[in-house]
Amino acid sequence: MSWQAYLPLIARGAWTSVQLSLWALFIAFLLGLATAGAKLSGRPAAIFVARLYTTLIRGVPDLVLMLLLFYGIQRGLNWLTDLCGVELIQINPFAAGVMTLGFIYGAYFAETFRGAFTSVDCGQREAATSFGMTPSQSFRLVTFPLMMRFALPGISNNWQVLVKSTALVSIIGLSDVVKAAVDAGKGTYHVLLFMLLAAGLYLFWASLSGILLRQLSRRYSLGIRVAGL
Template identity: 35%
Template sequence: MNIDLHGFGPAMMAGTLMTVKLALCALLLGLVLGLLGALAKTSTIKPLQWLGGFYSTLVRGVPELLWVLLIYFGTVGLMNALGEALNLPGLELSAFAAGVIALGLCFGAYATEVFRGAILAIPKGHREAGLALGLSKGRILSRIILPQMWRIALPGLGNLFMILMKDTALVSVIGLEEIMRHAQIGVTVTKEPFTFYMVAACIYLSLTVIAMTGMHFMEKRAARGFARAE
């Protein structure tokens, strides 16, 4: 079947690349925030527990679209003040940066709970064995806890990444030219909404299949030593 995009094909491809770049950058930020949040919530220090709980509860309690709008428009005054202080008039947060921060913040809040569950699933005897061997807390974390946590958390993180990939469409409301933004422009020009939205749906589905395939191989690789031990 030949689909006529009226010359918008390259624009849709550019939007796909922007979507992938946005999703990967938000993923990296979210993984860091999620790991820090999980370590805070599983810490024995009460203020850190409260901080981790406050972060995950606050962010998960507000829709992702609102975070995109709040971060993009809410930083206008802050960026203007920073621009005046640095003598850089017109300083502003780009739509891409706002999208990365908002989506990374939301991904990190959900990843906090995934990482937390994975950490709690590791038997306490493993930590005690590390202490008995004279390992420092840092080495126990890096050599014993994190590798096991990663294997347990991967399926949950994979599901969150699928959601993140689709949530990139929310950033179109602040003008970022990703898949949905170019599809909306194509609809406005050609008056063919079904064609462009169907193409956008196929692109998202293709990206999801690719991501699922990658996650499958990552899960198999992470479980290699565990499978041999069994």
């Protein structure tokens, strides 16, 4: 079979990787906000859990964490289904990839958001309170837009690493662009060609998203003077 015949497979794998990275970003963003809020809550129990989570993630390699989470959850489901006497539940590789990547990078986003939140002048929050805003309104309308200006550089860096880490999901059986490239290389004996193609697709996706993030950063910076913050 010619190498051109494998291009649709590569395209499907690339689209899977794009979807995986975006969904994982969504999970990591929410988990990062929640963890940063826990660290700044002043509640000892919440602070302890948040610190334990971020320390664990930063101290264990991503590949090891992915294998632990995937096979650990699958083993737990097997035990639960045996206990309940129901049919075995197999974890969907795409859902597993989204959850594991989101869980891993939620810890890195948490540190980004925590630093950004502390960079916002407390007078801004006090002014929102004096105008009668509730805590949720103050965060949504005042604190969040201001903190995003400080968080976007860190978000951009974490996003670039997250995109590259999607390559790891091929080890749990997901047909992403890396697995598609490996299969195409084995089928045509042009492994180098398809690996270069996969690398080019990752570079294109990371570069495009980097441009979009820079545009977003400029938008959040409009009308904000550094000296005033």
